[in-house]
Amino acid sequence: MHRKRPAGRWPAALAAAAAALILTTSCGSPGSSGSTGNKASDPVKVGLVYSKSGPLATYGKQYLEGFQAGLDYATKGTGKAGGRTIEVHQADDAGDPAKAVAATKDLIGQGYDVIAGATSSGVATQVSPLTEQNKVLFLSGPAATDAVTGAGPYTFRSGRQTTQDINTAAAFVGDMKGKKVTVFAQDNAFGQANVAGVKAVLEPQGAKVAPLLVPAAANDFTPFATQAEKAGADMMFVAWAGTSAKAMWTALGQQGVFDSTKVVTGLDIAATWPSYGKVAQEVDFLAHYFAGAAGTEAEKAMTERVTKAGGEVGLFTVDGFTAAQMIVHAAGQGASADEMAKALEGWSFEGVKGKLTVRAEDHALLQPMFQARLKNGTPPTAELVKKLDADAVAPGVVEK
Known part of the structure; x- marks a missing residue:
């Protein structure tokens, strides 16, 4: 399911460098992560690798607040998907791809099922090859680079892209x-x-x-x-x-x-x-989004939850909310990375912005814009x- 990228989207030098990084530093052999041996009763372990600090900390804060609201919304307050408890661990990459890779390697080594976040495009293009090599689901967040779309069978996105x-x-x-x-x-x-x-x-x-x-x-x-x-x-x-x-x-x-x-x-x-x-x-x-733009039920639910928790809805709150919806759906349909990826491909759902669809061919997130x-x-x-x-x-x- 690996896809050929149009010229100019991901330079060959970057792809080669990313591949070299994975082959020399990834945790275990391909497919060796804990996600492949999960049982339906095991918790869903989600690692949020995002900009808690650094130049994009404001974006990261919005993403986190949206994710927490989305998790509550999508699980109806239970914190569970398909009967499995969702455990969330936060890791601060400070917008630094090297820190993001280190955090992701650590989480993969601990058997995490899903990596989400990627506030910056530089982080997303480094984390995706690592999760692909280890067969772990990756949901990029606010990172807008087109390079995430079509990056591999386990790479998805919860935000929009540059195109x-x-x-x-x-x-x-x-x-x-x-x-x-x-x-x-x-x-x-x-x-x-x-x-x-x-x-x-x-x-x-x-x-x-x-x-x-x-x-x-x-x-x-x-x-x-x-x-x-x-x-x-x-x-x-x-x-x-x-x-x-x-x-x-x-x-x-x-x-x-x-x-x-x-x-x-x-x-x-x-x-x-x-x-x-x-x-x-x-x-x-x-x-991409601003508070009050969509007029949907999901937007109302997100706004109520975020404001009740003391936050404020902004540009990237929606990306976190959408990521939580996608994770809950995927985890409710299967325990392995392959099962979760299959559950997301072609899935249409009502999000904050309206109807969203994960395009099966390349995992682009088709969505309204404003x-x-x-x-x-x-x-x-x-x-x-x-x-x-x-x-x-x-x-x-x-x-x-």
């Missing part, structure tokens, strides 16, 4: 044939990855994609905003991270970029919303523009 983000952005424009797209981003690994992602998704649709990369150390964004305005693109996809965001958005507004170009970016956690300043209402946002706007205020608030059906933003199938 779904970009397809949601493209929906603001419509037919992309002949359209000019500028990717406005920092000239670093994050920015370059976004350029590659937009090219990979939109150029086959007929768009002409050009990067406009800004030096990561820049603090005067006027020259780059001027270039963006002169580019005359039909859509400008902005990928930005860090404390310079407010100055960057201000420069785009001052140079009139919004007057001639549809500017689209991803809606991040609520703490970042004030950084858009005066241009907040001029930006079109693709949204378009949003920010309303000025203290603090700003998000409002729904449109909910896009899962099929409208679905990634292409990863070939076997």
Whole structure:
């Protein structure tokens, strides 16, 4: 069931390095983990390897709160799946792939059945080969990298992926044939990855994609905003991270970029919303999720549980909730990794965002996405523009 990945999704060097890591450091031989010898009466041992600390700690906190709410919801408060008690152990990877691999190896050695979490893409691409080698179920979390989809028979995801983000952005424009797209981003690994992602998704649709990369150390964004305005693109996809965001958005507004170009970016956690300043209402946002976006029964249940526990629903709360739903379903259908994986393949269920489907061919999680706007205020608030059906933003199938 291992699948051939499209070019550009997972460079050969990374795949080779990951394979070498597994062959030299994995715990036991393939299939030697405790998951293959489980009995129906044994507990389901779930290891959450996520960013409890580090730069993505806020994402990790949302994921954990969502997972706890989802576990209560999916088990109807029993903490059991198919009569088996679900035991959860948390491990902090601090966003460091090396720490994540070490924690995962330890949990596999202890016979854990499921590894979940993966707040960052760098973690997900290192943990997946390790769980595949040892035949342990892996549910990646907020990590958006397309590389998780189609990675192997035991690798799944509970969040969205980059292609779904970009397809949601493209929906603001419509037919992309002949359209000019500028990717406005920092000239670093994050920015370059976004350029590659937009090219990979939109150029086959007929768009002409050009990067406009800004030096990561820049603090005067006027020259780059001027270039963006002169580019005359039909859509400008902005990928930005860090404390310079407010100055960057201000420069785009001052140079009139919004007057001639549809500017689209991803809606991040609520703490970042004030950084858009005066241009907040001029930006079109693709949204994986924001509190209140879906209007589903599962969303209501999640919100009630999270707030009752003292938390606050945010961008990645839904990923944890969905992971718990998937684990409870899988564990209720079988004890081995093969049985659990089979139970998930092709499964459709009602999640927070609406109807979700685990695509059998490559384990993509087909799901609705959202378009949003920010309303000025203290603090700003998000409002729904449109909910896009899962099929409208679905990634292409990863070939076997």
